[in-house]
Amino acid sequence: MTDILLSQHTAARPSAASTVAVDPDPQVAPALADRARALAAQGAILLHNDGALPLPDGSQVALFGRTQKDWIAVGYGSGGDVNAPYVTTLLDSLREGGAVQVDEELAARYEAHSLQHPADPGQEWGQWPRSFPEPEIADAEIAAAARRSGTAVVVIGRAAGEDRDNVLEPGAYYLSAQEESLLARVSTAFDRTVALVDTGNVIDLAWVADHALDAVVLAWSGGMEGGRAVADVLTGAVEPGGRLTDTIARRYEDYPSAGHFGDPEVTEYVEDVFVGYRYFETFAPEKVLFPFGHGLGYTTFDLDAGAVEQIGGTVALSVDVTNTGARSGSEVVQVYAQGPDGTLPRPARALVAFARTPALEPGASCRLDLSFPLADLASYDDSGASGHRSAWVLEPGDHRLHLGTDVRRAAPVGAVHVPRLQVVRQLEEVAAVRPEHAFDRMTLRRDDDGRARVAWEQVPTSQQDLRRRILDRLPAALERIADPSASFTAVLEGSATLEEFVARLSDEELESLAYGDLVMDSPLGAPGNAGVLGGVTEALRARGVPPVTTTDGPSGLRLAASAALLPCGTALASSWDPAAVRELAELHGREMVEKGSDMILAPGMNIHRDPLCGRNFEYFAEDPLLTGAMATAIVTGVQSQGVSACPKHFAANNQETRRTVNDSRVSERALREIYLRGFEIMVREARPQNLMTSYNRINGVWGHYHYDLVTTVLRGEWEYDGNVVTDWWMHSAPDPLFPALRDSAYRVRAQVDVLMPGAEVHFGTTRDDAIRDSLARPDGLTVGELQRTAGNVLRYLARSRGVEPR
């Protein structure tokens, strides 16, 4: 099944190579390029520094590793395939900047190698190389270079991507033998050695401890300005501003998801809510190489936290930050909660607030507000252990707060006392594990000495009657009115309501709104688009319904025209600076307007559950609060320009291996606290106009058929009233609860409004059959449901024209 899905997908994709020549005048707005450069530097993480960085002005530096020239600007697939007008490299950017001299003899050696053995990712979808072989550099060459320069920079490059998970092999998650040998020999020969990793995804960094390294920089794929950004950081033109958005463990096997990643059929999320630092800080602090939130700059800071106060429903906290070093710089302050032991097991740390200072001159101070809602200290009870099943509960006791510059260094600053258990919000069970799929999930027990120990308990399984829930909530149909002249223009002008217009549409017109225009690169949109929806038929256009153009993706516009290739999602998130990310997104929104994109298929906001996930570079973090804040920044920035975002992939799309069939089996608690939480924050705060479901199944149900996720949670609990689209194509399936529904009828019942790009589902049925067949059957899809979905699409279309329909 996957093969067919993929081959259609690949065949339909305009490749960068085939489209690059289309734009005769490739250029991007200078302001966008400048912001991208600044953010790539702000997202670059200085993991370790014994004083080798910044490189002294005017010094000479020897660059090793082919990535200096074959710079990896982004990962593979729809999230990286942008026709960038240029890509800067580290080598050329250091030359261009001129603050340090590059050892040109060594550089020439690498340039010649790259010319003879080009770093060509190839054209075959999902088969891209994760790294490129290094040239053999002889000991004598290293020794000669060490005589010419005091400092060496060894550059390691990695990429993964869509349909391309990373693997536990040399040259992939691990260093290749050539890279190991290069690091060993260079660090022995040189006075000072800096290791620089240019990657989109976390890779093994255990080798950092094995070599005499004076500094280590983790530079996430920074887009077309990434080379310049890293040159800025190395030379000290700007500080490395990044802080880790993931824990770096000593070994891959130390991650709590290891052993439960990459299965072709089923992924059991056994670690439950103990994802990333939530696991390590609770059970295994000794297994951490670099903690979540860690990152150094070129100056030092003093933090002076105020008292923790509870003011109504808000926990108020502020901190004074003073630059105590000799250079200008900025600091990221993070607050973590540690709840009391209660009826629900809880991680020892959970991020509840963070803020970044502006650039502070030496001696300068500022005050950061780190307040957050009291309700954010609640846990979700999916078992009934607290006495309140399916509710967010605040357990009694002291909720201690820790403040600092990473999760490990965060120190106690006070506590919020909760006198008695409070039900923050009573909800209803959704998307729980099916009884026949039960597994054991991680929980916490304490030894006699109070030490937390991993224990296991059976995951709570579903008790609800979904069929009954759906039937009880079927929408009433709008009374049909035949009116061939009714026009959407009246809705846009405010003279008709949305419902009045929907009531005048025929079944066929309603149905057309539930499909995109068949193919990617639709003739109705800008060349190279990802698909068009809305006014996709002549009949709809005759009624004034506009076609709108969608384009990928998280690192820039994927069109035939050239467009800015931006820092990847992880790079942006590592800035911990939503305000700066929002500014970038505003400029990006302007580029969308110029280049003909109405809707960007971004941000990607799945959780970094496991470092091997190929699309982690598109996503932000292992933490949902940071994820939600970054997605909010991007959605509000883009949408401030009159175009829209389409956050994705809803939900639990955490591996690429067999992504269109894999079943993510995960407790309702972990869903709500980790995998849905970022989406919830973003939906409530940014009001996106669109949302994309995921390819995978969630507890047995494909994202594009998931009534509980899309209707009960997204639209019901979070009050989302926009448009929901499938990820590109979907699997054919009967609705197990309603024999009269399958494929798009099953999808529309869930309120997944538009099948994108609109061609047939897999396998076999034509696009029209499923909805029409089902409408005609007793117990089938109702007209009210089809009208509701058409209304969701039309509401978005009005918003895409700047109108909030009545």
Ligand code: BGC
């Ligand atoms: C990806 C989406 C992307 C879409 C359109 C899918 O394969 O999963 O993220 O937006 O293709 O290119």
